Amino acid sequence: xxxxxxxxxxxxxxxxxxxxxxxxxxxxxxxxxxxxxxxxxxxxxxxxxxxxxxxxxxxxxxxxxxxxxxxxxxxxxxxxxxxxxxxxxxxxxxxxxxxxxxxxxxxxxxxxxxxxxxxxxxxxxxxxxxxxxxxxxxxxxxxxxxxxxxxxxxxxxxxxxxxxxxxxxxxxxxxxxxxxxxxxxxxxxxxxxxxxxxxxxxxxxxxxxxxxxxxxxxxxxxxxxxxxxxxxxxxxxxxxxxxxxxxxxxxxxxxxxxxxxxxxxxxxxxxxxxxxxxxxxxxxxxxxxxxxxxxxxxxxxxxxxxxxxxxxxxxxxxxxxxxxxxxxxxxxxxxxxxxxxx
Amino acid sequence: xxxxxxxxxxxxxxxxxxxxxxxxxxxxxxxxxxxxxxxxxxxxxxxxxxxxxxxxxxxxxxxxxxxxxxxxxxxxxxxxxxxxxxxxxxxxxxxxxxxxxxxxxxxxxxxxxxxxxxxxxxxxxxxxxxxxxxxxxxxxxxxxxxxxxxxxxxxxxxxxxxxxxxxxxxxxxxxxxxxxxxxxxxxxxxxxxxxxxxxxxxxxxxxxxxxxxxxxxxxxxxxxxxxxxxxxxxxxxxxxxxxxxxxxxxxxxxxxxxxxxxxxxxxxxxxxxxxxxxxxxxxxxxxxxxxxxxxxxxxxxxxxxxxxxxxxxxxxxxxxxxxxxxxxxxxxxxxxxxxxxx
Numbered sequence: 001x002x003x004x005x006x007x008x009x010x011x012x013x014x015x016x017x018x019x020x021x022x023x024x025x026x027x028x029x030x031x032x033x034x035x036x037x038x039x040x041x042x043x044x045x046x047x048x049x050x051x052x053x054x055x056x057x058x059x060x061x062x063x064x065x066x067x068x069x070x071x072x073x074x075x076x077x078x079x080x081x082x083x084x085x086x087x088x089x090x091x092x093x094x095x096x097x098x099x100x101x102x103x104x105x106x107x108x109x110x111x112x113x114x115x116x117x118x119x120x121x122x123x124x125x126x127x128x129x130x131x132x133x134x135x136x137x138x139x140x141x142x143x144x145x146x147x148x149x150x151x152x153x154x155x156x157x158x159x160x161x162x163x164x165x166x167x168x169x170x171x172x173x174x175x176x177x178x179x180x181x182x183x184x185x186x187x188x189x190x191x192x193x194x195x196x197x198x199x200x201x202x203x204x205x206x207x208x209x210x211x212x213x214x215x216x217x218x219x220x221x222x223x224x225x226x227x228x229x230x231x232x233x234x235x236x237x238x239x240x241x242x243x244x245x246x247x248x249x250x251x252x253x254x255x256x257x258x259x260x261x262x263x264x265x266x267x268x269x270x271x272x273x274x275x276x277x278x279x280x281x282x283x284x285x286x287x288x289x290x291x292x293x294x295x296x297x298x299x300x301x302x303x304x305x306x307x308x309x310x311x312x313x314x315x316x317x318x319x320x321x322x323x324x325x326x327x328x329x330x331x332x333x334x335x336x337x338x339x340x341x342x
Numbered sequence: 343x344x345x346x347x348x349x350x351x352x353x354x355x356x357x358x359x360x361x362x363x364x365x366x367x368x369x370x371x372x373x374x375x376x377x378x379x380x381x382x383x384x385x386x387x388x389x390x391x392x393x394x395x396x397x398x399x400x401x402x403x404x405x406x407x408x409x410x411x412x413x414x415x416x417x418x419x420x421x422x423x424x425x426x427x428x429x430x431x432x433x434x435x436x437x438x439x440x441x442x443x444x445x446x447x448x449x450x451x452x453x454x455x456x457x458x459x460x461x462x463x464x465x466x467x468x469x470x471x472x473x474x475x476x477x478x479x480x481x482x483x484x485x486x487x488x489x490x491x492x493x494x495x496x497x498x499x500x501x502x503x504x505x506x507x508x509x510x511x512x513x514x515x516x517x518x519x520x521x522x523x524x525x526x527x528x529x530x531x532x533x534x535x536x537x538x539x540x541x542x543x544x545x546x547x548x549x550x551x552x553x554x555x556x557x558x559x560x561x562x563x564x565x566x567x568x569x570x571x572x573x574x575x576x577x578x579x580x581x582x583x584x585x586x587x588x589x590x591x592x593x594x595x596x597x598x599x600x601x602x603x604x605x606x607x608x609x610x611x612x613x614x615x616x617x618x619x620x621x622x623x624x625x626x627x628x629x630x631x632x633x634x635x636x637x638x639x640x641x642x643x644x645x646x647x648x649x650x651x652x653x654x655x656x657x658x659x660x661x662x663x664x665x666x667x668x669x670x671x672x673x674x675x676x677x678x679x680x681x682x683x684x
Contacts, residue, residue: 094599099624102599162626257436257444267617274627275612279605282441282630284504288621 002342003119004057004323006041008050012057012324020115020123025071028127030081033138034147035061035117035340036314037326038085039177040266045327056110057323058118058340059085060150064138065131066121074128080138081131083117083124084292085109085151090129100293103129117150118323120342132296135304144311144339145303148182149296152337153310155264156182157299158290159239160190163262167191172228172238173213174250176204178313178337179264180241181211185308187239188212196228196235198250204336207312221246225253235259240287245269255283262287314339344684345461346399346665348383350392354399354666362457362465367413370469372423375480376489377403377459377682378656379668380427381519382608387669398452399665400460400682401427402492406480407473408463416470422480423473425459425466426634427451427493432471442635445471459492460665462684474638477646486653486681487645490524491638494679495652497606498524499641500632501581502532505604509533514570514580515555516592518546520655520679521606522583523553527650529581530554538570538577540592546678549654563588567595577601582629587611597625604629656681 003017020029035058044055062082065075075081088095088103095103105126110116115123124130134146145153156179165171169192173183176199187195188211197213198220199205205216217227228235234256240247243265251261252273264287274285302308317339318326326338345359362371377400386397404424407417417423430437430445437445447468452458457465466472476488487495498521507513511534515525518541529537530553539555540562541547547558559569570577576598582589585607593603594615606629616627644650659681660668668680 097600099600101622101624162624258439258441263621267621270615270617271613272616273612274614274616275609279609279630280443282443282504282633284626284628285616286626286628288624291624 001120002320003116004320005054006044006048006057007054009044009046009048011050012045012327013054014321014323017056017119020121022067022069023123024125025069026126026128027069028065028072028075028124028131029067030061030063030083030122030124030131031066032061032063032117032120032122032342034143035342036147037118037330037338037340038151039179041327042331043266043268045331056116056119058116059109060147061117061122062134062143062147062150068127072127075131075133080134080136082134082146082149082296083122083131084154084296087125087130088293089126090293095129098291098294100291101289118320118340120320130293132300142303144314145309147339148310148313149292149299149303151292152178152313153182153185153299154292154295155179155290157186157295159183159241159262159264159287160186162286163237163239163260165190165192165237168193169237170194170232170235172196172198172235172251172254173241174198174238174247175241175265176201176208177241181208181313182310183239183241183264184208184213185211185310189302189308194232196231198224198228201333210312221250222253224250228254238262239264241265243268245272248272252278252283257281260284260286313337317341343462344662345458346662347396348386348390348399349396351386351388351390353392354387354669356663356665359398359461362463364409364411365465366467367411368468368470369411370407370414370417370466370473371409372403372405372425372464372466372473373408374403374405374459374462374464374684376485377684378489379460379672379680379682380493381521383669384673385608385610387673398458398461400458401451402489403459403464404476404485404489404492410469414469417473417475422476422478424476424488424491424638425464425473426496426638429467429472430635431468432635437471440633440636442633443631460662460682462662472635474642484645484653486656487651489681490652490655491634491641491645493634494520494655495524495527495641496634496637497521497632499528499637501525501583501604501606501629502528504628505579505581505602507532507534507579510535511579512536512574512577514538514540514577514593514596515583516540516580516589517583517607518543518550519583523550523655524652525581525583525606526550526555527553527652531644531650536574538573540566540570543675552654563592564595566592570596580604581606583607585610587614590614594620594625599623602626602628655679659683
């Protein structure tokens with residue numbers, strides 16, 4: 001099969017790889033219909049040391065089950081399924097708590113002999129626990145929004161859930177990337193009344209307004225904090241969807257005492273400012289990597305009936321062989337989120 | 343009047359100060375019946391640079407109202423009252439949310455011309471908003487437990503509340519100081535089923551068992567973490583009642599993915615480990631300086647009817663003139679918490 005492999009910063013290739021087969025009896029092989037590039041793929045694209053072996057890329061995909069191991073019960077060939085961005089058994093203590101990202105048997109695509117999602121097929125471990133069947137046809141116009149459940153929408157939702165967004169809330173979302181925009185959509189879905197989106201890319205903030213942002217703040221740093229405070233008097237809940245220290249500082253500067261900052265962007269720092277100032281202000285720092293699997297069933301009906309259309313974050317489709325161009329376009333911020341069709 | 347003043351590390355003096363009078367119409371003057379030394383007083387006792395002017399000490403006291411300003415409505419001379427460890431108007435937006443520690447007009451004792459609590463009398467700003475009347479006589483045996491509501495017990499309770507401790511929970515409390523012991527008491531009061539107390543001072547951990555600790559872990563660092571995991575399989579909720587980086591590291595090491603660490607000890611560090619590891623584990627960092635005023639009415643009935651007796655943390659009483667000895671005894675860990683009687 002053809003699949004996407006990263007060999008180092010800026011070096012993404014599409015090449016021939018062995019066709020996956022079930023290895024364990026709980027595996028399934030999924031023939032990919034749609035995949036995409038994640039904002040988190042751009043961190044190694046910017047900084048990964050060169051290697052000879054390469055790393056299969058992609059952790060967001062949907063497709064059709066092609067073959068199942070002997071112990072797979074709930075799925076069969078021909079089923080259309082979406083994969084959350086990590087696999088999980090859905091039975092361990094963490095999965096039982098809805099924290100599938102910490103599954104005792106879970107793991108990531110592209111590691112440990114498991115294929116990446118940006119290819120023609122994927123061997124999925126713990127298929128029964130991982131994959132969610134989709135009640136639509138393979139040519140459904142909903143596929144982009146269903147694909148968004150694999151990561152970007154369930155991640156935005158995780159930010160809104162962990163920030164405990166509810167009816168009538170005022171929320172700041174820092175970052176106009178696809179996750180930030182989905183966080184806006186998720187906050188609106190949970191009843192937030194006022195949603196301030198901090199971002200300066202006009203096409204993206206326009207989509208953010210469609211998703212429910214009531215205000216857009218283009219200023220950054222101290223100026224941005226001042227603008228949020230001027231607009232809102234300060235906010236109780238912030239979703240930080242970037243991952244840089246600057247974004248965290250904006251979040252901490254704009255939040256009111258007693259408020260919550262939920263992080264969705266993988267931190268690009270090891271140490272952060274959690275000293276006496278944050279302590280005296282009673283700030284809560286929460287969020288993290290989304291347990292996407294836990295949220296798919298909850299969000300699926302809203303995608304199926306059109307209440308939410310997170311697939312709008314995909315603003316360009318690339319054939320699989322052009323995956324390198326998809327990475328380049330996203331890294332240059334010419335494309336918000338690239339959909340890949342094998 | 344006589345009052346306690348700190349001039350530098352290890353240099354605490356009791357000296358003559360002007361008798362307080364109401365300055366603003368919302369002030370009251372309280373004649374102190376009982377005060378105490380806080381664990382947080384030991385940080386400046388260890389490190390405060392020498393000064394000529396000194397700083398009035400103490401922020402925990404109860405006493406009898408002696409005189410009120412013209413606008414004080416709810417209090418009059420002769421009322422027995424307890425003071426939360428910061429003053430607050432009880433009317434601003436933060437107070438309305440129960441976050442009195444961030445009161446728009448609030449402040450601390452011993453600063454800005456306001457007396458410290460370790461003296462014969464205190465001018466209390468925003469007396470109506472700050473002071474809580476106590477329905478007992480001035481010679482009540484409950485005074486130590488009522489005094490504990492000014493800080494140590496309401497702080498322990500804040501840890502249990504912000505860690506969202508509830509019925510059946512397993513909780514780790516790091517630190518066997520008076521705040522840690524009160525956190526044990528608060529967690530038990532909120533229904534925690536298993537409470538592991540990390541501490542190695544036997545008299546203190548014995549009191550911790552009386553307060554509800556089911557297990558005591560004397561080991562520190564990696565050994566302590568391993569012991570907590572061995573006993574419990576890991577805990578969802580940790581109350582960190584020390585404030586050092588070592589205590590934070592213990593908390594982060596013992597907590598399960600998706601769990602919460604609530605900090606009660608003022609951090610003795612500016613930066614902390616909130617990078618990708620904490621993010622991937624979905625840990626929540628919460629807690630902070632307690633809004634004591636918000637909790638006094640809630641805890642008062644349990645003190646009055648003897649359900650909780652947080653005053654047991656006071657293991658020695660000093661007359662006011664011996665306040666320097668009280669500091670020394672606490673710094674040497676010979677005394678858990680010193681009560682001071684003017």
